[in-house]
Amino acid sequence: xxxxxxxxxxxxRETLSRLLDxxxxxxVGPIIRRFFINTLFDSTFMLLGIIVGSALAAEAGLRVxxxxxxxxxxxLGISTGVSVYEAESxxxxxxxxxxxxxxxxxxTDTSIQKTAKNTILLATIINFGTPLxxxxxxxxxxxxxxxxxxxxxxxxxxxxxxxxxxxxxxGVYMGRIGQTNPYKKGVRMVVFGVLAFTVGYLLDWxx
Numbered sequence: 001x002x003x004x005x006x007x008x009x010x011x012x013r014e015t016l017s018r019l020l021d022x023x024x025x026x027x028v029g030p031i032i033r034r035f036f037i038n039t040l041f042d043s044t045f046m047l048l049g050i051i052v053g054s055a056l057a058a059e060a061g062l063r064v065x066x067x068x069x070x071x072x073x074x075x076l077g078i079s080t081g082v083s084v085y086e087a088e089s090x091x092x093x094x095x096x097x098x099x100x101x102x103x104x105x106x107x108t109d110t111s112i113q114k115t116a117k118n119t120i121l122l123a124t125i126i127n128f129g130t131p132l133x134x135x136x137x138x139x140x141x142x143x144x145x146x147x148x149x150x151x152x153x154x155x156x157x158x159x160x161x162x163x164x165x166x167x168x169x170x171g172v173y174m175g176r177i178g179q180t181n182p183y184k185k186g187v188r189m190v191v192f193g194v195l196a197f198t199v200g201y202l203l204d205w206x207x
Contacts, residue, residue, distance in 0.1 A: 018118055019118055019121065019122055019125075022115055022118035022119060022122060023122060025115065028115070028118075028119050028122070031119065031123065032119075032122055032123060032126055033177065035084060035123050035126050035127055035130075036126050036130055037170055037173070037174060039076075039080050039126070039127050039130040039131065040130050040133075040134060040166070040170050041167070041170065041189075042076065042080070042131075043073060043076055043077075043130060043131035043134040043135070044134050044138075044163050044166050044167055044170075044193070045193065045196050046072060046073075046076060046131075047069060047072075047073070047134060047135060047138045047159075047163055048160065048163050048193060048196055048197050048200065049196070049200050050065075050068055050069055050072060051065075051138070051156055051159050051160055051163070052197060052200035052201050053200065054068060055142070055152060055153075055155065055156030055159060056153065056156045056157075056160075056201070060152050060153075060156070062142060062145055062146060062152060065142055065152070066139060066142050066143075066146075069135055069138065069139050069142075070135060070139070073131040073132055073134065073135035074131070074132070076131040077127070077128040077129065077130070077131040077132055078128065080127040080128070080130075080131070081124050081125075081127045081128035082124075083127075084123050084124055084127045085120060085123070085124040088119065088120045088123050088124075089120055092116035092117075092119065092120055093116075095116070096112065096113060096116055099112065134163075134166060137162050137163075137166055138159045138162050138163050138166070139159070140159075140162065141154075141155035141156070141158040141159045141162070142155050142159065160197060163193065164190050164193045164194065164197075167186075167189040167190055167192070167193045168186040168187070168189060168190050169186070170186075170189060171185040171186035171187070171188060171189030171190070172185060172186040174189075
């Protein structure tokens, strides 16, 4: 039993080390960053919609709010994870097939094929985990409600602020990578978030 646990731990360590080495490769980093940023925006905007439709609505129920945020984030993570896995698998297989034709060589079990597999795995993990990360940030105020430290209405506005803060940080990160004004990029992302929130808030008020 102990031997099996040690082998499992070693296997996990080796996998993580391999994935980190793959992430450092020049062609892999931009792919993973693109997936992360896109999914972060999607999940954060989605959570803003949930907050508007439930947390800031009349007679909002804490359990409904938290379950909706969690289940929707998990569903989005599975959806994006599976879609990226399938899309990247197809792209990587096509790339390797083209290389094999150009080099007249079978690339099975080569470093090229292993890098392709690691890239697919990284992209899948990032796309599954990012909505959960966004949910973890925005759900904190509602956990405090459950602990009796906040009112739901106040928690809703704090959660909105956290979501907009997430968009700002992501925008700053994008700006630094793209060597543009990071804070201008961050503010622009916040503006889009406020716009999405306002539209949702008005729709909820009208309906």
